[in-house]
Amino acid sequence: MNTNHKNGEVRIGFYICHCGHNIAGMVDCPAVAQFIAKLPGVAVSRDYKYMCSDPGQELIQQDIREHKLNRIVVASCSPLLHEHTFRNAVAAGGLNPFFFQMVNIREHDSWVHTDRAEATAKAKALAHAAVSRVRFHRALETTRVSINPDVLVVGGGIAGIHAALTVANSGKKVFLVERDPSIGGHMAQFDKTFPTLDCAACILTPKMSAVRSHENITLWTYSEVVKVEGYVGNYKVTVKRRPRYVNEDLCAGCMECITACVFKEGKFPDEFNAGLSKRKPIYIPFAQAVPPVVVIDPERCLQVRTGKCKKTCIEACADRHAMDFSQKEELVEIQVGNIIVATGFKLFDAKRIPQYGYGQFPNVVTALELERLVNSSGPTAGEIVLRDGRRPKSVGMILCVGSRDVKTNRWCSRTCCMHSMKLAQLVREHTDADVTVFYMDIRAPGKGYEEFYDKSLKEGIQFVRGRVAEVTDWAMAPEEEGKMVIRVEDTLAGFVRRIPVDMIVLAAGMEPQADAQAVRRMFNMSCGTEGWFLEKHPKLAPVSTFTDGVFIAGCCQGPKDIPDSVAQAGAAAAEAMALADKGYIEQEPNTAYIIEADCSGCKSCVPLCPYTAITFDEAKQKAQINGALCKGCGTCVASCPSGSIGQNLFEDEEIFSEIEGVLAYV
Amino acid sequence: MSDPKWQPRIVAFFCNWCTYTAADLAGVSRFKYASNVRVIRLMCSGRVDPQFILDALAEGADGVLIGGCHLGDCHYSEGNYKTVRRFQMLQRLLHDMGIEEQRVRLEWISASEGERVKTVINDMVEQVRALGPLNLPQHRAEWDRETAHPAETALPAEAAGGVQLAGQRAQPEVAHA
Numbered sequence: 151m152n153t154n155h156k157n158g159e160v161r162i163g164f165y166i167c168h169c170g171h172n173i174a175g176m177v178d179c180p181a182v183a184q185f186i187a188k189l190p191g192v193a194v195s196r197d198y199k200y201m202c203s204d205p206g207q208e209l210i211q212q213d214i215r216e217h218k219l220n221r222i223v224v225a226s227c228s229p230l231l232h233e234h235t236f237r238n239a240v241a242a243g244g245l246n247p248f249f250f251q252m253v254n255i256r257e258h259d260s261w262v263h264t265d266r267a268e269a270t271a272k273a274k275a276l277a278h279a280a281v282s283r284v285r286f287h288r289a290l291e292t293t294r295v296s297i298n299p300d301v302l303v304v305g306g307g308i309a310g311i312h313a314a315l316t317v318a319n320s321g322k323k324v325f326l327v328e329r330d331p332s333i334g335g336h337m338a339q340f341d342k343t344f345p346t347l348d349c350a351a352c353i354l355t356p357k358m359s360a361v362r363s364h365e366n367i368t369l370w371t372y373s374e375v376v377k378v379e380g381y382v383g384n385y386k387v388t389v390k391r392r393p394r395y396v397n398e399d400l401c402a403g404c405m406e407c408i409t410a411c412v413f414k415e416g417k418f419p420d421e422f423n424a425g426l427s428k429r430k431p432i433y434i435p436f437a438q439a440v441p442p443v444v445v446i447d448p449e450r451c452l453q454v455r456t457g458k459c460k461k462t463c464i465e466a467c468a469d470r471h472a473m474d475f476s477q478k479e480e481l482v483e484i485q486v487g488n489i490i491v492a493t494g495f496k497l498f499d500a501k502r503i504p505q506y507g508y509g510q511f512p513n514v515v516t517a518l519e520l521e522r523l524v525n526s527s528g529p530t531a532g533e534i535v536l537r538d539g540r541r542p543k544s545v546g547m548i549l550c551v552g553s554r555d556v557k558t559n560r561w562c563s564r565t566c567c568m569h570s571m572k573l574a575q576l577v578r579e580h581t582d583a584d585v586t587v588f589y590m591d592i593r594a595p596g597k598g599y600e601e602f603y604d605k606s607l608k609e610g611i612q613f614v615r616g617r618v619a620e621v622t623d624w625a626m627a628p629e630e631e632g633k634m635v636i637r638v639e640d641t642l643a644g645f646v647r648r649i650p651v652d653m654i655v656l657a658a659g660m661e662p663q664a665d666a667q668a669v670r671r672m673f674n675m676s677c678g679t680e681g682w683f684l685e686k687h688p689k690l691a692p693v694s695t696f697t698d699g700v701f702i703a704g705c706c707q708g709p710k711d712i713p714d715s716v717a718q719a720g721a722a723a724a725e726a727m728a729l730a731d732k733g734y735i736e737q738e739p740n741t742a743y744i745i746e747a748d749c750s751g752c753k754s755c756v757p758l759c760p761y762t763a764i765t766f767d768e769a770k771q772k773a774q775i776n777g778a779l780c781k782g783c784g785t786c787v788a789s790c791p792s793g794s795i796g797q798n799l800f801e802d803e804e805i806f807s808e809i810e811g812v813l814a815y816v
Numbered sequence: 817m818s819d820p821k822w823q824p825r826i827v828a829f830f831c832n833w834c835t836y837t838a839a840d841l842a843g844v845s846r847f848k849y850a851s852n853v854r855v856i857r858l859m860c861s862g863r864v865d866p867q868f869i870l871d872a873l874a875e876g877a878d879g880v881l882i883g884g885c886h887l888g889d890c891h892y893s894e895g896n897y898k899t900v901r902r903f904q905m906l907q908r909l910l911h912d913m914g915i916e917e918q919r920v921r922l923e924w925i926s927a928s929e930g931e932r933v934k935t936v937i938n939d940m941v942e943q944v945r946a947l948g949p950l951n952l953p954q955h956r957a958e959w960d961r962e963t964a965h966p967a968e969t970a971l972p973a974e975a976a977g978g979v980q981l982a983g984q985r986a987q988p989e990v991a992h993a
Contacts, residue, residue, distance in 0.1 A: 228840045257843025268851040275854050676927040684928055696833055760893040783892035784863030812854035813875045
C-alpha cells in the first residue's frame with residue numbers, strides 16, 4: 151500500500167489507549183504501537199494511558215497540527231461508547247471528523263481474553279484493519295433533521311403520568327395513551343406507600359386530575375398504539391381507540407346508568423379490586439378514575455353482544471345523551487418527535503407455584519389483593535377479613551414468590567420486601583393479628599427503607615428466614631386445626647418449623663408485560679433475556695434505547711418502586727425535551743448513494759429498501775436514492791449486481807481493506 | 817493441520833445494533849472466549865455482500881461468522897431477511913467449491929445475548945479447528961499453476977514458478993503445513 155493514496159498523501163496518527171489496566175492489563179500496548187508505526191502511511195503511533203481524557207484528546211489535536219496528520223485511528227473501547235468523543239476531538243483539531251476510525255480492543259479483546267500474547271495479536275490485527283481502512287475515508291457532512299416537539303407517552307401508570315406532566319409543563323404537546331379505561335396503573339390500587347405510609351391515592355390522584363385538565367396533554371384511555379413508523383424527530387404513530395360506548399365529552403360520571411343497568415347486581419370480577427368484588431357490564435373503574443367516565447365491557451354488555459337489551463342505561467342518561475352504542479373502533483394517526491414508553495409490568499401469577507396453595511386455599515391471597523382489602527375504598531371498606539368474614543388472628547407473608555427463583559424468575563422484584571413490611575404494619579394497625587414474614591434476605595436499600603425495617607421489627611412483626619417449602623391444611627397438632635400450616639426451614643434457628651396461620655399473603659413478583667415482545671418490536675427496542683426493555687447503557691444511558699427518540703421509564707425497564715419510576719420518568723422526559731428543544735438531530739452520514747455511471751437500471755435495489763428511499767428515474771433509466779429517507783443499513787449496496795451503489799462510511803473498498811487488515815496479522 | 821501451533825482465523829461481520837452490541841455486552845460481562853475471531857462492524861447484516869465472505873476466505877480466513885438481529889427484530893425492519901436469502905445461495909456456492917458449510921455461519925444474536933456471543937464463537941472456533949486450515953491462498957496458487965497455459969509451463973521451471981507466484985498476493989504468515 152502506498153503512502154500516496156488516491157485521496158492524496160495519507161498521514162495517519164495511531165493511538166492505543168491503556169484504559170488504565172483495562173486494556174494494558176491484557177494487551178501489550180507499546181508493542182501494538184510499534185507494530186502499527188511500521189505500516190505505510192503511519193506518521194505517528196503512540197500509546198497513552200487514557201485517550202478519552204482531555205490530555206488524550208489534546209494529544210490528537212496537537213499531533214494533527216504538528217505532524218500534519220489527516221487520518222486518525224484510536225484503539226480503545228467500543229465505538230458505541232466513545233466514537234463521538236474522538237470524532238469531536240478530531241474536528242477540534244481541524245480535520246473532518248469522519249477521517250477517523252475506532253478500534254474496539256477493550257470490550258472485544260482485553261476484557262474477553264485470558265492470554266496476553268493472543269490478545270495482543272488480536273489487537274494488532276484489528277488495529278491493522280483500521281489503519282488499512284482509514285486511508286479510504288472521505289470528508290463527510292452530517293445532515294440535520296428537524297424534530298417535531300410533540301411527545302407520545304405510552305402507558306398511564308405513575309411513570310407515564312409523571313413523564314407526561316413534566317413534558318407538558320415545559321410547553322410541549324403530549325399524547326398520553328393508556329390501554330385501560332383509566333390512568334393510574336398499579337399505584338392507584340395501592341393503599342399506602344412505603345416508607346412514609348402516605349396514602350397512594352392522596353399523592354397520585356392530584357397528578358391524575360392534572361393530566362386531565364392540562365391544556366398540553368391529549369389523554370386517550372382505552373386506547374393502544376398499534377403502529378409506529380418513521381424515525382427520531384418524525385414518528386408517525388397509529389393509535390387504536392376502542393369504543394367505550396359512552397361519549398367522553400358528554401358523560402358527567404353521575405353513574406345513574408350503572409344503577410339502571412339490567413344487571414341488578416355486579417356479576418363480573420372487578421379488575422381494580424383484583425377480582426375481590428363484582429362489577430356490572432357498565433362500570434366506572436374506580437372512584438377517582440381519570441377520565442371519570444363510565445365504560446362498557448363489550449364482552450359482558452347484552453346490548454353490545456346480542457343487540458337485545460332494554461337499554462335502560464340510555465333511558466337513565468336521557469338528559470345528557472352520553473350513551474352511544476354506535477361507537478366504532480377508531481384508528482387515529484398522530485405525528486410526534488419523541489416517544490416515552492412506560493408500559494409497566496405484570497404481576498407474577500402465584501398459581502405457578504402450586505405448593506403455596508394460591509387458588510386452592512381461599513385464604514391465600516396476593517399482596518395486591520391485601521392492598522385492596524386494607525384500602526378503605528376497597529371491597530371490604532378497609533376491613534381485613536378472611537373469606538368467611540372472620541378476622542384473621544395470624545397472618546403469614548411469603549416473600550420472593552416468583553422472584554429470585556431458578557424455577558420461575560431469577561431476578562429480584564425489588565419492591566416485595568418493602569411492600570410486604572408495609573402491609574405487615576398495616577395489618578398490625580387494622581387488626582391485632584400476629585404477623586410473620588418469611589424471607590430469604592430483607593432488601594431495604596433505599597432512603598428511609600432500612601429504618602422502615604427497624605420499625606417493623608419494633609412493632610412486633612416476626613421475621614423467619616427461609617424459603618417456604620409448602621402451605622398445607624394437614625393439621626398435625628391441635629393448634630393447627632382449621633388453619634393453614636406454613637412448612638419452612640428456619641435457616642437461622644437451623645430446624646424445620648410448622649407455623650399455623652389464618653391468612654397467607656404471597657408477595658408475587660414483577661414480570662414483563664405479556665405483550666412486551668410485540669411492543670418492543672413495534673417501537674424497535676431491544677429486550678433483555680428476561681423480557682424487560684433494554685436501556686442503551688446500564689449506567690450512562692438508563693432511559694435511552696437503541697432507537698433514537700424512544701425512551702423508557704418505569705417498570706417496563708425492570709422492577710422498581712415508585713420513587714425510582716418517577717425519577718426515571720423525569721429523566722426520560724428531560725431526554726425527550728432536550729432533543730425537542732434542540733430542534734434538530736444530526737444524522738450519521740452513512741447513507742447509500744448511486745454511482746450513476748455504473749447503474750444499469752435493473753431496479754433490483756428499488757424494492758429492497760424498507761424506507762422507500764430508492765426510486766427509479768425513468769428519464770435517466772437510473773435508480774435514485776433520497777438521502778433524507780435512507781437510514782444507512784446498506785442492504786441495497788450489498789445487493790447491487792453492478793456494484794453501483796456506495797455507502798458512506800461503509801464503502802466496499804473500506805470493508806475489503808479491513809478484511810485484508812484483520813487477516814494480515816496472525 | 818498437524819501443526820499444533822495452527823490457530824483458526826475467523827472473520828466476523830456483526831451488525832451494529834444487535835450482535836456488535838451483544839459482543840460489547842460480553843465484554844462488559846467479562847465472558848471469556850477464544851481470541852480467533854476478528855470482528856468487522858457493519859450497520860446491518862444486510863450489508864454483508866457475499867463477496868466479503870469469499871474475499872475473506874480467499875485472503876486466508878478459515879471461517880466467516882455473520883451476526884445479525886433475530887428475524888423480525890432487525891433495526892432496519894427486514895435487512896436480515898435479505899441476509900438469509902443471500903446466505904442460503906452462498907452456501908450452495910461454497911458447497912460446489914468444496915468448502916465445508918460449517919466454515920461460514922450465520923447467527924442471530926440480540927443485543928442482550930452477550931453469553932451467546934461467547935458460546936457461538938467458542939463453538940465455531942472448535943468446529944473450524946476440527947476442520948483444519950482452509951488454505952485458500954495456497955490452493956489458489958496451485959490452481960493457477962495447474963490451469964496455466966502449456967506454453968508457460970514449458971518455460972524453465974524457476975521462471976514459470978517465479979512469474980506465477982509473483983502474481984499472487986503475499987502469503988499470510990500462517991504457521992501450518
